[in-house]
Amino acid sequence: MTTTVSEKIFVKGNEAVAMAALEAGCSCYFGYPITPQSDIPEYLSRELPKRGGVFIQAESEIGAINMVLGASAAGARAMTSSSGPGISLKQEGISYMAGSELPGVIVDVMRQGPGLGGIDASQADYWQATKGGGHGGYRIIVLAPNSVQEMYDLTMRAFDLSDFYRIPAMVLADSVIGQMKESIVANPRLAAMLPAKDWAVRGRAEGTPQNVVKSLKLGDGEMEKHHWMMHARYQELADKECRWEEIDTADAKLIVTAFGSTSRIARTAVAMARAEGMKVGLMRPITLFPFPKQAYATLSERCKLFLDIELSTGQMVDDVRLAVARDAEVAFYGRPPGTGSLPTPEEIYEQIKKQCRA
Numbered sequence: 001m002t003t004t005v006s007e008k009i010f011v012k013g014n015e016a017v018a019m020a021a022l023e024a025g026c027s028c029y030f031g032y033p034i035t036p037q038s039d040i041p042e043y044l045s046r047e048l049p050k051r052g053g054v055f056i057q058a059e060s061e062i063g064a065i066n067m068v069l070g071a072s073a074a075g076a077r078a079m080t081s082s083s084g085p086g087i088s089l090k091q092e093g094i095s096y097m098a099g100s101e102l103p104g105v106i107v108d109v110m111r112q113g114p115g116l117g118g119i120d121a122s123q124a125d126y127w128q129a130t131k132g133g134g135h136g137g138y139r140i141i142v143l144a145p146n147s148v149q150e151m152y153d154l155t156m157r158a159f160d161l162s163d164f165y166r167i168p169a170m171v172l173a174d175s176v177i178g179q180m181k182e183s184i185v186a187n188p189r190l191a192a193m194l195p196a197k198d199w200a201v202r203g204r205a206e207g208t209p210q211n212v213v214k215s216l217k218l219g220d221g222e223m224e225k226h227h228w229m230m231h232a233r234y235q236e237l238a239d240k241e242c243r244w245e246e247i248d249t250a251d252a253k254l255i256v257t258a259f260g261s262t263s264r265i266a267r268t269a270v271a272m273a274r275a276e277g278m279k280v281g282l283m284r285p286i287t288l289f290p291f292p293k294q295a296y297a298t299l300s301e302r303c304k305l306f307l308d309i310e311l312s313t314g315q316m317v318d319d320v321r322l323a324v325a326r327d328a329e330v331a332f333y334g335r336p337p338g339t340g341s342l343p344t345p346e347e348i349y350e351q352i353k354k355q356c357r358a
Contacts, residue, residue: 008185013151013177014039016184017107018047020155021079023188026105027053028078030067032060032086035119036175037109040081061086065093065106072102073213075200077159081107083175084125085116087133094168095134098230099215101199103162105155106140107171109178112337121174122337123260126315129172130289137227139234141169141241142288144259148182154286161241163194165233172288174311176261176342238290245284246299248274252281254355255299257320258309259285261342266309269348278356288316296323306330307355309348312337331355 011019018040021029029048031041041057048055054071058064064080071078082090087108097104110125112118129142141161143154155171162169204210217223247267249255258266263284273280283299283306285292300306306324308317313336321330333351335343 008183010181010183011148012039012179012181013145013148013173014109014179015043016148016152016186017081017155017171018043019186020152021105021159022047022051023186024077024156024159026077026079026159027051028068028071028076029053029080030056030058030064030071030078031080031082032058032064034083034086036111036178037081037083037107039178040107040109061089062093065090065097068104068106069093069097069100069102072097072104073100073201075197075202077103077163079105079107079159081109083109083111084113084122087125087128091128091134094140095132095136095138096215097168098132098134098138098140099136099226100213101166102168102213103159103166104168105158105162105171106168107155108173110172110174117337119175120337121176121261121311121342123174123262123311124313124315124337125172126288126310126312129170130291130319138230139167139289141165141167141237141290142172143169143243144172144286144288145177146260146263146284148177148180149184150286151177152184152186160194163197165237167233167237172260174261234290238293241287242290242292242295243286244292244295245282245286246295247282247284249281249283249299249303251279252303253279254305254307254352255281255283255303256307256309256348256352257283257285257296257316259288259316260311262309262311265343265345266348268345269352272345272349273352273356278352280352280356285316291319291323293319293323296320297325300324300328304328305355307351308332309343309351310334311342
């Protein structure tokens with residue numbers, strides 16, 4: 001699909017991800033079909049080869065992530081996508097990429113679990129995504145869109161951040177955002193100013209040193225030094241790249257916080273509460289790692305009551321409680337995956353009223 005600047009198009013969230021990957025210069029996609037994200041490989045299988053790129057439906061999710069590792073090591077912008085069970089299988093490869101300082105984009109369109117679970121929406125991959133789902137104490141960049149437009153914009157952003165910091169980046173959505181259709185503005189744009197990939201493996205030319213990409217560190221003190229270097233990079237991310245959205249927080253006595261699709265429902269509930277004269281605001285984290293701790297801490301200096309809403313039994317709520325001031329209270333309301341429905345604005349509005357009365 002060819003688009004022009006500022007042209008509005010009506011697409012699925014998953015299609016927006018694929019379109020953004022092409023515009024961001026992704027030249028290699030490796031994946032395996034799984035509901036509810038299969039529109040992404042379907043789109044790229046058709047469009048990526050037209051641009052001279054490589055599309056491979058791997059034999060497994062394990063094969064796919066290791067192909068991403070290899071393409072990235074050679075300097076290509078590479079990507080994979082899956083849902084919960086497939087993302088679990090990719091964890092070892094993601095850990096190897098993190099340890100090898102390799103960029104790459106992973107898209108997780110969350111479904112119900114654990115195990116095979118179901119194909120309806122869930123937000124219960126939060127821990128896996130934000131805490132380093134594999135071995136070895138690493139972290140990855142995690143971006144959480146709440147609209148089809150953000151599926152497009154944040155996929156582009158994920159490629160740039162991943163290349164700049166040499167850390168794998170994940171776009172963490174769910175089946176609501178992946179499958180819904182909205183109008184978006186698809187703006188082809190020039191690539192961001194990024195460091196040259198002078199570390200990439202390109203073979204050895206005569207008289208030039210050979211690049212080696214690896215995660216094995218056996219020298220005396222080498223692994224400890226590597227860990228502190230990664231830690232410093234994560235801190236730099238936190239200092240420079242945190243993103244969030246605040247709505248009506250300036251005078252709020254209660255701040256509702258949610259991410260992804262749930263934040264859209266919460267926004268409507270907050271508007272309902274405002275219409276009834278309640279001083280309620282919304283805080284939506286966009287970067288889940290790095291988590292916008294300072295933004296929560298600042299809000300909690302003037303507002304001492306938070307209500308965390310999630311499509312799970314509670315995962316992000318741990319980070320909210322750690323981020324706010326110690327004298328702030330964080331209530332939780334969740335809908336566990338598996339009920340087959342999303343919370344309604346009215347349902348969240350009732351929780352808001354309950355907290356405001358407390």
